Amino acid sequence: MLRLPNPGSDISGFLRIFQFLYEELKDYQPFSLDDMTHALIRNNLATSSGFMGDAALERSTRDDRSLDPLYNQSKAYSELYRMLGWIHPQENSKLTFSFTYLGAHAEEVRKNPKAFVEQCLLGFAVPNSLVESKGDHQQRTFACILLAAAELDGRISRDEIIVGPMSLKNDRDDAGFRAMLARIRRARKKNGLLDAELREVAEDRGITLTTMGNYTRLPMAVLNWTGWAKKERHRQFGKPTEYRVLTEKGHDAVRQIKSLEDLRKADLKPLDQICIASLSKIAFYQMLERSGFDVTSSSKETDKAYRLLIRRRILSKQSKIPGILFSPFQELEPQTVSGIFPSVGAFGTRRKADGETSPSVPRQDSTSVAAEVFVPVAPSEYKAASIAESRKGPTREGLSDTLMEIASTHNGDLEKAADHVVESYRLSKKEEFYPLIADLFCLLDFEAEVSRMGVNYQRADVLINQPPRSIPIEVKSPTEELHISVKAVRQAVENKIILIARTPEATTMDITTLAVGFYLPNARAEVEALVNDVKNAYGISVGVIDLHSLLLIVLAKLTRARNPNLQKIEKLFGIINVADL
Amino acid sequence: MSQIYKQKTQSFQAKILREGFSPERWEWNQGQAFITFSNGEVVRGSCIRCPDVPCMEFRSDELVVTGFEKFPADRDHAVCPTEAITWDTDKTSPVVDNQQCIRCGLCATRCPVGAISLSNENGAEVFDEENDAFCLVSYPATFEVVESIRNQFHILPVGGSIVIENDQFMEFVYQSINTLLKSTPKLPQHLTRNLFIAVGNEAAMRRVGDVNVRMEVVFSNNQVCGTAEVEPGGGILDAPRNLLDNVAVLVSRYGFAKDKTSSLAVTLSLPNRRTDYWNVVKDIKHTVDLKFGIITIGALLLLLWNRRTVLFTAANQFYADADSQSIRKPMEAILARRIELTLGFQGILECQK
Numbered sequence: 001m002l003r004l005p006n007p008g009s010d011i012s013g014f015l016r017i018f019q020f021l022y023e024e025l026k027d028y029q030p031f032s033l034d035d036m037t038h039a040l041i042r043n044n045l046a047t048s049s050g051f052m053g054d055a056a057l058e059r060s061t062r063d064d065r066s067l068d069p070l071y072n073q074s075k076a077y078s079e080l081y082r083m084l085g086w087i088h089p090q091e092n093s094k095l096t097f098s099f100t101y102l103g104a105h106a107e108e109v110r111k112n113p114k115a116f117v118e119q120c121l122l123g124f125a126v127p128n129s130l131v132e133s134k135g136d137h138q139q140r141t142f143a144c145i146l147l148a149a150a151e152l153d154g155r156i157s158r159d160e161i162i163v164g165p166m167s168l169k170n171d172r173d174d175a176g177f178r179a180m181l182a183r184i185r186r187a188r189k190k191n192g193l194l195d196a197e198l199r200e201v202a203e204d205r206g207i208t209l210t211t212m213g214n215y216t217r218l219p220m221a222v223l224n225w226t227g228w229a230k231k232e233r234h235r236q237f238g239k240p241t242e243y244r245v246l247t248e249k250g251h252d253a254v255r256q257i258k259s260l261e262d263l264r265k266a267d268l269k270p271l272d273q274i275c276i277a278s279l280s281k282i283a284f285y286q287m288l289e290r291s292g293f294d295v296t297s298s299s300k301e302t303d304k305a306y307r308l309l310i311r312r313r314i315l316s317k318q319s320k321i322p323g324i325l326f327s328p329f330q331e332l333e334p335q336t337v338s339g340i341f342p343s344v345g346a347f348g349t350r351r352k353a354d355g356e357t358s359p360s361v362p363r364q365d366s367t368s369v370a371a372e373v374f375v376p377v378a379p380s381e382y383k384a385a386s387i388a389e390s391r392k393g394p395t396r397e398g399l400s401d402t403l404m405e406i407a408s409t410h411n412g413d414l415e416k417a418a419d420h421v422v423e424s425y426r427l428s429k430k431e432e433f434y435p436l437i438a439d440l441f442c443l444l445d446f447e448a449e450v451s452r453m454g455v456n457y458q459r460a461d462v463l464i465n466q467p468p469r470s471i472p473i474e475v476k477s478p479t480e481e482l483h484i485s486v487k488a489v490r491q492a493v494e495n496k497i498i499l500i501a502r503t504p505e506a507t508t509m510d511i512t513t514l515a516v517g518f519y520l521p522n523a524r525a526e527v528e529a530l531v532n533d534v535k536n537a538y539g540i541s542v543g544v545i546d547l548h549s550l551l552l553i554v555l556a557k558l559t560r561a562r563n564p565n566l567q568k569i570e571k572l573f574g575i576i577n578v579a580d581l
Numbered sequence: 582m583s584q585i586y587k588q589k590t591q592s593f594q595a596k597i598l599r600e601g602f603s604p605e606r607w608e609w610n611q612g613q614a615f616i617t618f619s620n621g622e623v624v625r626g627s628c629i630r631c632p633d634v635p636c637m638e639f640r641s642d643e644l645v646v647t648g649f650e651k652f653p654a655d656r657d658h659a660v661c662p663t664e665a666i667t668w669d670t671d672k673t674s675p676v677v678d679n680q681q682c683i684r685c686g687l688c689a690t691r692c693p694v695g696a697i698s699l700s701n702e703n704g705a706e707v708f709d710e711e712n713d714a715f716c717l718v719s720y721p722a723t724f725e726v727v728e729s730i731r732n733q734f735h736i737l738p739v740g741g742s743i744v745i746e747n748d749q750f751m752e753f754v755y756q757s758i759n760t761l762l763k764s765t766p767k768l769p770q771h772l773t774r775n776l777f778i779a780v781g782n783e784a785a786m787r788r789v790g791d792v793n794v795r796m797e798v799v800f801s802n803n804q805v806c807g808t809a810e811v812e813p814g815g816g817i818l819d820a821p822r823n824l825l826d827n828v829a830v831l832v833s834r835y836g837f838a839k840d841k842t843s844s845l846a847v848t849l850s851l852p853n854r855r856t857d858y859w860n861v862v863k864d865i866k867h868t869v870d871l872k873f874g875i876i877t878i879g880a881l882l883l884l885l886w887n888r889r890t891v892l893f894t895a896a897n898q899f900y901a902d903a904d905s906q907s908i909r910k911p912m913e914a915i916l917a918r919r920i921e922l923t924l925g926f927q928g929i930l931e932c933q934k
Contacts, residue, residue, distance in 0.1 A: 010789040016656055044653050045788070069793075104585050112588055112670075224764070231764060292670070293586040344585070459857070486795070490822040494861065497825075501864030530826065533833035538825075538869045 001167045001201050002126065002137045005083055006214050007076040009221035015106065015113050017045055018081055022099055022107045026345030029098045030090050036074040046070055080218075082130040084120045085329030088337070089130075100337070102329040104344040105288060116291035118226050122257065123287060123327025125264055130330060135205070138266070139171035143257045143325070145219055146228060146246070147171075150254045151181050155232070155243040158220060160184050162212050163197040166219070172262070191237040220244070228253055256290070263326035275314055277340045278305035280328035284341070287327060399439050400558060403551075407559045414559065418551040425518070425547065426478055430461070433477035437516050437547075438462045441473075443554050444564060448473070460495040462516075469570055470506040472499050476517035484517035484544055489530050491515070492542050512543045512572045520546045520575060531574050543572025552578050591670045593630040595722035597730060602714045604733050607695055609741035609888075614695025616737075618714060626695030627708050627715035628674040629730055630722035636675055636688040636697060636707075637666050639778070646783040648806040648837070649799045654785035655767075660687050662771035663761050666705065674709035683757040684750070686743050686886055687775050693731040699743060701750050744886040748926050751879055755849065755927050758878065762813060769813040769878070773798055773847045776881040777809070781890035796827050798847070802892040806831065807843030813878075820846035821861045824873050839871070843893045846875040850928025854906055863902035874899035879922075879929035880912055887916050907931035 007014060017040065024039035025031045031039075040046035078097060081087045086103030090096045102120070109116040125140040126133040144165040149156040156164070164184050170176055187193040202209055223229040228250035233240040246254070263283065268276050282305050285298045302321060309315040315322065328337055403421065410416040425433065434450050441448035446464045460472030472495035476488050496513035499506055521527040521544065531542045556562040564581040598604070603619040607626075614626050633640070638658040646652065660666075665681035666688050668674070674696075677688070682704030689697040689705055694715075696708045711717055720726070744750060762768055770786040777784035777800050784800040798809040808827040810820040824844040831837040852858045862873050874897040884891055891898070898911045909930040913920055925933045 008790045012657065013655070013789055044651050046653065108585060108587055111590075116588075288586055292588045294589045295586055297584070298586070342584075486826070490826050493825055493829075494822040497868045498861060498864050501867045502860075529834075530829070533826075533829035536833035537829035537839060 001135070001162055001205050001207070001212055001215060002139070002141060003134055004141070004166075004215050004218050005076065005079040005131070006217050007080045009217055011117065011221055011225040012113070014077070014080060015109075015117060017077060018086060018103070019107050019110070020045060021077075022103065026099055026104075029345050029347045030093075030096045031098075032096050033071055033074040033078060036077065037070045040070070040074065046073060079131060083124055083330070084117075085123065085130070085327055086120075088329070088334035091335060098347070099344050100329045101341040101344055102284070102327070105291075105293065108293075109291070112292055114226060116293075118228075118253070119287050119291045120327065120330070121222055121226070122253070122325065123330045125327075125331055128265060128331045129333045135169075137169055138264070139165070139168055140262060140264075140325070141166065142219065142222060143262075144168060144171045145223070146250060146254050147257060148177075148181065148184075149229065149244065149246050150251065152184055154251070155229075155234070155245040156184075157241055157243045158213065158216050159194055159198055160187070161216055161219060163187075163194065163201055166215065167201050172264075188236070223250075226250075226253075257325065260323040260325035263324050265331040268332075271314065273336075273339070275309060275312055276332070276336065278308050279314070279324070279326070280332065280337070280340050281305045282309075282321060283324040283326035284328055286321075286324055399436075400443055403443075403555060404558050407555055412559065414552055414555045417555055418548050421551050422518070422548050428477055429479050430475070430477045433518075434461050434475050437473065437475050437550070440550050440554050444557060444569075445566070446471075446569075459498045460492075460513075463499075465506075467503075467506045468508055469511050470499065470503075471512060471514055471570065472496055472507075473514040473516055476515070478518040481517065483519045483522040484515055484527065484546065485521060485523065486527055486530050488515035488517055489527055489534070489542050489544070493534050493538070493540055496540050496542075509539055510541070511570055512541045514543045514545060514572065516545045516547075516550065518547050520544070520549075524575070528574060535573065541571060541573040543569070544575045545572070546576070549576045549578050553581060589670060592721040593673050594717045595720055595726045596627060596629045596711070596715050596717050597726065598714055598733070599716050604737055607734070607737045607739045609695075609739070609743045612689075612699040612744060614689075614692075614698070616695060616714065616734075622713055624712055624714040625698075625708055626692065627710060627712055628692075628696040629694055629715070629727050630674060631693065631727045631731070632722065632724050634668060634675065635691045635693060636660060637668065639775075643778060644785060646785045646799055646801050648801045649785060652785055652796070652799050653788050653791050653794055654799075655771075655788040657767075657771065657786075659771070660691055660775060662687075662768050662775060663765055666707075674707050677705040677707065679704045681761070683761065683772075684744075684754050685772065685776075685882060687779060689743055690779060690885060690888070693734050695734075701753055739888060742887045744882075746883055746886065746921055748923050751882075751922060751927060751929065754882065755879070758813075758849065769811045769847070769849075770797055772878060773809060773811050773881070776878070776885060777893075780881065780884045781892055795823065796830070800843075800893065804892055805841050805843040805895050806837055807845065807893055809845040809847050811847045813849045817846060817848050817852045818856060818858050818861075820848075820875075821858065821865055821873055825865065825869075825871075828871060840895055842871075843895050843897060844871065844873045845893060845897075845899065846873060847878065847881075848875065849878050851875065851877060851901075851906065851908070851930075851932050852928075853934050854932045859901070859903035859906055862900075863904065866900075866902065872897040872900040875901055876908060877929045879927060880908060883912060883920065883929075884915065889915055891915060 020043045021036060021039050024042065025035060037046065078087065082089065085100060086106050087097040088100050090098065106116065121142045124142060126137050145156065145161055148165045164180050168176065168180050183197065187197060198209060202212060223244045227247055229244035229246050232243050232245045234243055263279065268279065282302050285295045285302050289295045306315065306321045310317050328340065406420050407414060407417040410420065425436065438448040438450045441464060447466045448462055448464045451460055451463050461475040462473040464471035464473065474488050474492040474495055476484060492513045492515040500509065527544060531544065534540050534542055553564045557564065568581050601620050602622065604616050605619050606617040608615050608617065615623050616626055617623050637660055639660060644654065644656065644658065663681045663683055665678045666675050684699060684701065684704055686699045689699050698706050698708065758768065767789055774784045774786040782800045782802045784798060786798050787794055787796060796808045797811050800807050800809060808824065810823045812820050824846065828839065828842050828844060831842055832839050866872050876899045899908050901908055907930060909920065912930060920930065922929060925931050
């Protein structure tokens, strides 16, 4: 199966972003991914970790670029724009770019963008010199999808796109194309065949079904956005299946594709540079014309190119120049194209990050301060213990005994014992997890209970019920969310407000509200930032505790009689640091 | 410098006011705008082919939100949240697709000469013919020609309501919105943004796919800056906690004063009486002294159709909680009349159940 870029599905958004980038960077070429990032930040087109502007840049930037979300976002955009032929990499650096003559026209299409983007999508073919494509596919992908849909009763589903057009080795091999259609038609008649084909494609490529679905995200968005197809549900083997059904506009696109001479990079191999240049010019101006551009002033150039190709017997003489489907900017080497078409913008000047002086952006360490004290736990190599099984209906004493037994099994190594228990609860649902959390707090001598349904003030999942120092606890089982997120923090804030409002004697503002979950937050900075924001705005402290930390505290108490400082837990603010307690 | 080609644009014959026709007043009646002229004639508006198509597109400055300059706004300039109104180069005026039109009336309110009518059966329709007041001339409809006509209209007193609401019309609008929600996921936020702007606030919506900023819609006016959570379906219970998050961020990170923020939940229908939403909003007011308002798309449309300017405030004229689960009273106060929708209808002004 062919891999396509997956930058998202908002095609209008991608075009707008390109237009901003062009405006910002056209006079400062070549530009890097960082230049793109800075331009996006300057135009409020990028955010990171809940922050906008320079704060976003500061939070995103890190030494390991593969972990830098803004850098990765720019990389995803650059792949899409290369695919569309709007930017080209430099000869000496794949991640430094310049705008193409085609890209300069993308900047012009503000009033009527669809026609232009459609032509660029139809212009995409593999193999090409701009975007790496795994496998040895030879196809004009979006055209192939449309042509296949037209042959399949005017409709095609996502899974059919995967096993059909996007897995087709050569779309110009008529027999292969027909065989592909026949396979899909057979799959439409026999239940299970399509799933079997999907599995085969997945195995063949060594990728998961989810990844295959991700590769179709762009084509599905394209079919919708262009208006080439609309979503419809059809019953297939007794269950509703979503298809993309070609609209009148989609059928028009199919007719247009069929009316044009499909030219590929490979076809140009035997030709000399002058012929390649002539064909490229004709194809390019025709592409612009189909996109609604007024290319009247190019007619002399295209006529001259046509006459040359007639003389060289590449094309035959006809009353008008035949229609060609070929996008030179999307198939030929950049060096070849730059010899045929003009360059755009200005080169040689680098734009600074803020347009003027540029303070260095502080680099964020890939580990945070809290991580030095508390190391996030990797899933244990131990098999799931019996604790989960034994927990179904056990007493608190049962839990206490089990924990001590596990600690003993690990020779008193509390970290390993905690790992063991965490792993055993990895698949637990709320019915199991919430009572576990309540019981763990009870083992720390808190009066914790799982909230009862229908009790007005007990919105929290677990409540440490000890007026006036009651603590609401928002619990997230691993099946709800594996890593504690901002969602849990928000709910913890709401729980606190409800408790104070409805049972004012239960608690006071200075007592914490807790968010307890399985693993520590993935988006740590975002959670920490929100916790700080809530404190600043409302004076409410939110404490964040993961299962491993809670177990460490409980195990330390059970096995070493090390009682934690309960007042510190009652006033907990931010992500827990076990050492502090 | 290399030649960059331009997309073809049609140059249309201009349409101007005939001699002796000086507009004096503009009145909406049954979905059509009628212009009273100085010579006593009362005539429909006719499309003057504005090059900047205000019925279809906001200007860039209309999408700026004071105080939120760094917000990663979706710069979609489209007035119509369903792309129902388009202008192909082979047509002399914009055309509205009846199937896509949800009858919101945004395009009609933005036409500078009242050339767009609104009806249940046909949706929005652009009137493009010559009539007693408007005639075609041989020269093209340039910005200067069009502006000279628009300048005469924008100072006119305007009377009447674009739509006199009734259950049937509103039912159709809601059905259309619900049908198009599946194919246009951005519709609720887009419609909210555009309606907020139409009733006099600056507003912006978050860019699709930006998961880094949690605020969906931001708005401001000369009194407050605020955020809105748009929940067309069953997610309204999330709105209060999301708004709490938004206010905390505004106050803590961006220095807004808490008492100068406004927060709104925007929904299609008010939540049912028994949902805890109403109690939570009351708890928030009690505990952190913030009044979170709630307004429905239907209510915003009523404001639009009656051409009301409503600046959202921190005191929140649309505050409703467990003690009063209705926004009919503030709405009727703004419209200065009774609203002709059945009690509880579609949950637009009070709970359905």
